[in-house]
Every structure is written in structure tokens, then in C-alpha cells.
Amino acid sequence: MTQIVWFKRDLRLQDHSALWHAAQSGTVLALYIFEPDYWQLDDTSQRQWAFTREALIDLNQQLKRLGGELICMSGDAVLRFNKLTEVLNIQGIHSHEETGNLWTFSRDLKLKKLLKKSNIPWTEYPQNGVRRPNRNRDDWASHWNQWMTQTQYPIPDHINFLTLDRNENFLKPEQLPERISCQLPSVQQPQKGGREEGVKILSDFLNQRGEYYRGSISSPLTAENGCSRLSPYLAVGCIGMRELVQAVRNRRRAAEGRWKASLSAFESRLWWHCHFIQKLEDQPDMEIQNLHPLTEQLNRPFDEEKFEAWKTGNTGWPMVDASMRYLIANGWVNFRMRAMLISIASYPLALPWQPVSRYLASLFTDYEPGIHYPQVQMQAGTTGINIPRMYNPILQAQRLDAKGLFVRRWVPELQHVSDQWIFEPWLMPRAIQENSHCIIGEDYPAPLVDFAAATRRARADLKSVRDSEFFTTAQVIGEKHGSRKRNSSRRMTGKKKARDAGQMTLF
């Protein structure tokens, strides 16, 4: 009688409710399924798979220490489970509740059907503050807090593992392909997957780097070390959210001054993590449909040339291009630059957010659909419930990279351009272009569009859809998805917040 623990994006043993419950109920088969079709989607990539594969190898080591092992299969998960039902006496399947993209959502629905037919119970356990089903948004914050305060599931003392003979069906993680076909270049210095590495990074953040978190997350120059860099470990579950929140709270108890403020700011991001994932959990078609239906009327036709220039970091706006090239090379960029990349694609370039978001997702090692799609829609101005913000790449550069260090490093064509022109090189007189070894239009592109005129058009376009029907629908969306924040009296107004962040509000 076998209990299958199906590992998906929960590659750890600590605070693992599925493993804990399965271990209490019988013999455990620890299973991972490599799904080739998933890894060929536009929003997935080699960089994500490489990280996941390392995390699987690490998970196998952890299981070995308990006397077990991770059995890997390759292929369509529904077909694989069908096969398993023929060869094993399966008593139950245990996994975490996955809020994935539409592909994994539809795979789970198909699997549910199969298991129902075969009379095999599949129990899914929450692995963060996301609630399924989420009937009431109003008490969500207290639900989140309660869940984070509960005792963690310990690693079971004893597990009866089922071992299977290795053959072409049952593989070790090392036997899974190292590479999947992928157009993207490799990440230069990738973060290493696995719990062991994640725990090291967490400890380093909580004891060393975290002190200056609050002041260092906006500039790409300081964010690289100032941010926790835990995102890929959270995305594949090497570190659990409850475990992380509790570790932060424990650390904060002994903290003072700058440390305390930074840890509070950090914990609020962990709340956002679940807050955003809840949106996709409640509305899976957010991956493809505008949250506010009237924003479908925005004039954003697909333009191959603009899309290619944006994708490759050749828009002609140095801060945008530096951010994109940095992301391509590193598989990560900080929040502000992610938001700017979407804002530029959506407003001055007026590209539809769907292909933009899929490409951006594939660049992130930390791709988390539940954060990604709601964030993209928010930055693209299609939710109807957030104040649309437009990032000005020149202002952003002046504030976050005053000396042009980031821009010169990632856009080497501008290396010899002086501070005066570095963020607006297209304004350089021809003689200065020659002296700077940077001819605009030859060595480095001129901006794809006139920023001021294009943003005026974007603003007018958005205004034209915001009639009374817009606000009625927005109210309904707000009921379902809007945040009900703590400390609301201390929050800045939308306009002040935007001004402080160097953004232009649209209204």
C-alpha cells in the first residue's frame, strides 16, 4: 500500500506537510516527474530547469540521509500516474497546492479526473499563506498571519520508503537531462539550486547583508547584494514560506534600529509574495486575460521590431537596455527594474503585455507565475484597481545610477560617453558622438519612439477607456483582488508614493 509524495515546487523536507502526512499513513514513494512539454513553454527556460535539477539532486541527498531516495520519471504526468496505478497499489497521493501557470493548472485538472476514476485520493496541502478556496478577501491578512504563526511540520523521525529498481522508467535526478532546448544564453554566474545553498544565503542575509536591505533594493547597483536573493529558492520550495517568516521574526526580536526596520520591510515583501499569488490562485486566466476587461480596448498592437529591440536591450534608452542585458546575463534583476521593463514595453512602446510577460518570465530563474502575472498586469495598467504608473527611464537612471556605472557596465557602447549625455545619448551633437566613439544609429540605437509624445498617447489611450463602466467593474475587481492592508493610515497616497519613486502618475 503506497503513499506517493509528488514533489513539484516544494523541493525540501522541512515543514513539508505532504511528506509528513504520507509518512504517518504508510510506505512512501518520493516522486518527481520531469515534464518535457512544460519545459518547452514560452515562459519556462533552461536557467529555471538547471536550478530545479540542482535542487532535485540536493533533495535526493536529504532523502538518502533518511534512508530513502527520490524516484524521477520523465514524460506526461497524467500518463506516468496512469502507468503507476497499473504497477503499484497506490493508497493515496500527497502534494502541495500548486498555483502554477495555465499549463500546470490544466494538467492538475486532467490528473484529478484520472485519479477520481481510479478511486485514488489526492490530497493537496497549502505551502504558503495562499488560501484555497478563498471565499473572503477581507480576513485574508489575518489568515496569512495565523498560518505563518502555526508550528512547522518537522521532518518525520522515521519513514518507510518504497524503493524501486532503477530502469528506463525510474531514474535518479542525475539521469534527468542536463539541458533542455532553449534559445536563451546561459546565465553567467547562476545561483546554485538546492536547500543547502538556500539556507546559507538566508543565514548570510539575516546575519550580515540584511541590515541595509531597506535602502538598497531600488538601485540595481546595490540590490544585487542588498536584496535577500532568496527568490529562486522560494519559487521551487527549497525554503518554505512559514519557515522563512518565522526565521525573520525570530531575528527581528533581537534586532534594533536599522536592522529592525530592514527586517520589517523584508517581512512585508513575504506578505506580498502570498498576496500576489492569491490573485492568480483566484483567477488563473490572469496569465492571458486582462484583469479589467475594458483595458482590452487599449491600443497595443504587436510590433515585431519594437518587441525585438526591447527583448535584446536595444531600445535606445540606456537604463532600460542595461537592465534588460543585466537580466539576460544574470537571470535576476531587482523589482524596480522589472517594473520599469514592463512599463516601458506597455506605455511608450505600446506592446501587448502577454508576449512581453512570457519572455520576461523565461529570463527569470525565480519565475513564480503567481507573482509574475499579477505584477505584470499591475505595471501594464490592465488591472483597473492600481494607479497606473509610468516609469521614466531617464529619471530612474539619474536617481538610481547617478554616475552611470550600471549603464556603462551593461551597455559598453556608451563607455566613453560623458556624464552629461550618458542617459540621453541621442541628444549628443555629432562631434561629441565621434569623440565618444558612439555614433547614434550606428553604434547604439536612437530611442525607438519619442518618449514624451508616446507617453502622452498612452495617457490619452488609458483615459479614453476610463468611463463610468470602468469604475463599476473596477470596484468588483477590487472586492476580489484588492489588498486590505494593515497600517493603512501610514500609507502614502498614490501620487506621493509615485513621485518618491521617480514615476509619473497617469492621472
Ligand SMILES: Cc1cc2nc3c(=O)[nH]c(=O)nc-3n(C[C@H](O)[C@H](O)[C@H](O)COP(=O)(O)OP(=O)(O)OC[C@H]3O[C@@H](n4cnc5c(N)ncnc54)[C@H](O)[C@@H]3O)c2cc1C
Ligand atoms: C513585472 C514583475 C515580475 C515579477 N516576477 C517575479 C517572479 O516571477 N518571481 C518572483 O519571485 N518575483 C517576481 N517579482 C517580484 C520581485 O521583483 C522579486 O521577488 C524580487 O526581485 C526577487 O529578489 P529577492 O528574493 O532578492 O527579493 P527580496 O526583496 O529579498 O524579497 C524577498 C521575497 O519577497 C517576495 N517579494 C519581493 N518583492 C515582491 C513583490 N513586489 N511582489 C511579490 N513578492 C515580492 C519574493 O518572494 C522575494 O523572493 C516580479 C516583479 C515585477 C515588477
